[in-house]
Amino acid sequence: xxxxxxxxxxxxxxxxxxxxxxxxxxxxxxxxxxxxxxxxxxxxxxxxxxxxxxxxxxxxxxxxxxxxxxxxxxxxxxxxxxxxxxxxxxxxxxxxxxxxxxxxxxxxxxxxxxxxxxxxxxxxxxxxxxxxxxxxxxxxxxxxxxxxxxxxxxxxxxxxxxxxxxxxxxxxxxxxxxxxxxxxxxxxxxx
Ligand SMILES: [Fe+2]
Numbered sequence: 001x002x003x004x005x006x007x008x009x010x011x012x013x014x015x016x017x018x019x020x021x022x023x024x025x026x027x028x029x030x031x032x033x034x035x036x037x038x039x040x041x042x043x044x045x046x047x048x049x050x051x052x053x054x055x056x057x058x059x060x061x062x063x064x065x066x067x068x069x070x071x072x073x074x075x076x077x078x079x080x081x082x083x084x085x086x087x088x089x090x091x092x093x094x095x096x097x098x099x100x101x102x103x104x105x106x107x108x109x110x111x112x113x114x115x116x117x118x119x120x121x122x123x124x125x126x127x128x129x130x131x132x133x134x135x136x137x138x139x140x141x142x143x144x145x146x147x148x149x150x151x152x153x154x155x156x157x158x159x160x161x162x163x164x165x166x167x168x169x170x171x172x173x174x175x176x177x178x179x180x181x182x183x184x185x186x187x188x189x190x191x
Contacts, residue, residue, distance in 0.1 A: 002059060009059060009069065013104055014146040016057035017071040024056045026087065028079065033165070034087060036172055036187060037080025044079070051077060053084050054141075061155040070151040074107065074141035081174040083107075088138030088169060090114075092158025095133050098151055102127035105147035108180070110169050111135040116190055118170045120182060123149055136164040140173045142180035 002009075002019045009017045016023070027050045032041050044051070054074040061068055077084050088110070091098070100109060102123040111119040113134050121129050123139065131137045141147035172185045 011071065011103055011148075011150065013148055014073055016055065016073055016148075017059070017069070017150075018057075019059075020057040020071070021059045022057075024058070026053050026055070027051065028053060031087060034085075035079040035082050036174075036185065037082060040080035051075070053077075054086055056086075064154075064156050066155040068151075068153050068155050068157070070153070071103070072139060072147075072149055072151065074105075074139060074147040076105075076141055076144050076146065078175060081176070083140050083142050083173050083175070083180060085110075085138050085140040085173070087161055088136055088164050090136045090160040090163050091133070091153070092160045093154070093156050096154045096157040097133045098131040098137065098153040098157070100127075100129040100131065100137075100139070101150040101152075102129075103148040103150060105141060105145045106143035107139055107141045107147040108173055108182070110138045110140065110171060110173075112164070112169055114163075116170065120171065123147070136169070138164075138169055140180075142173060 002021045029050050056072050058070045106124045109121045109129050168188045170188050171182045
C-alpha cells in the first residue's frame with residue numbers, strides 16, 4: 001500500500017512502478033469493441049483465451065495543481081493485424097495536457113483533437129512526448145517486448161473514454177509486410 005506521505009516511487013520496467021496506489025488491468029474482453037477485426041476478437045475469446053492487453057499502475061492526488069503519475073505496460077501482440085494498444089481517452093477537463101516518458105520497448109503515440117487534427121509520435125526508451133490539452137491519446141505497442149512508459153498529468157484531468165470510443169481514432173496501426181504501418185481507420189466517424 002502506498003504511504004501517502006511518501007513522494008517517491010520506483011520504475012520497475014515491465015513491473016510498472018512500486019509502490020503504486022491502484023492497478024488497472026485491461027483484458028481483450030474489456031476491449032472487444034475497440035479492435036478493428038471483430039471476427040479475430042470473437043475467435044480468440046470463444047477459444048477460451050482472454051489475453052491481457054495492458055496494465056496501468058497509478059498514483060493519483062486530489063488537489064488542483066497536484067500531479068498524478070501513471071505507468072503503463074502494454075504487452076506485445078496483435079489482434080488480427082492490429083497491434084495491442086490502450087483504449088485512449090480525452091481528458092474530461094479539456095484544459096489539461098500530459099507528458100509521456102518512454103521507459104522501455106517501442107511504440108507509437110496517437111493524438112487527435114475534436115476537430116480531426118491528428119498527430120503520431122514514436123516512443124521508446126528516453127522519449128518524452130507532450131500531449132497538448134484537447135487531444136485524445138492512445139499508445140500502441142509495435143515492438144516484440146512490453147512497451148513501458150510513464151505518464152504525468154494534472155490531478156483534475158479526468159478521463160473521457162466515451163467520446164473517442166464512439167468515433168475511433170482516424171488512423172490505426174497494423175502489420176503490413178512484417179512492419180508496423182499507420183493506415184486510415186475504416187470505421188472512423190468524425191464528430
Ligand atoms: Fe491522459
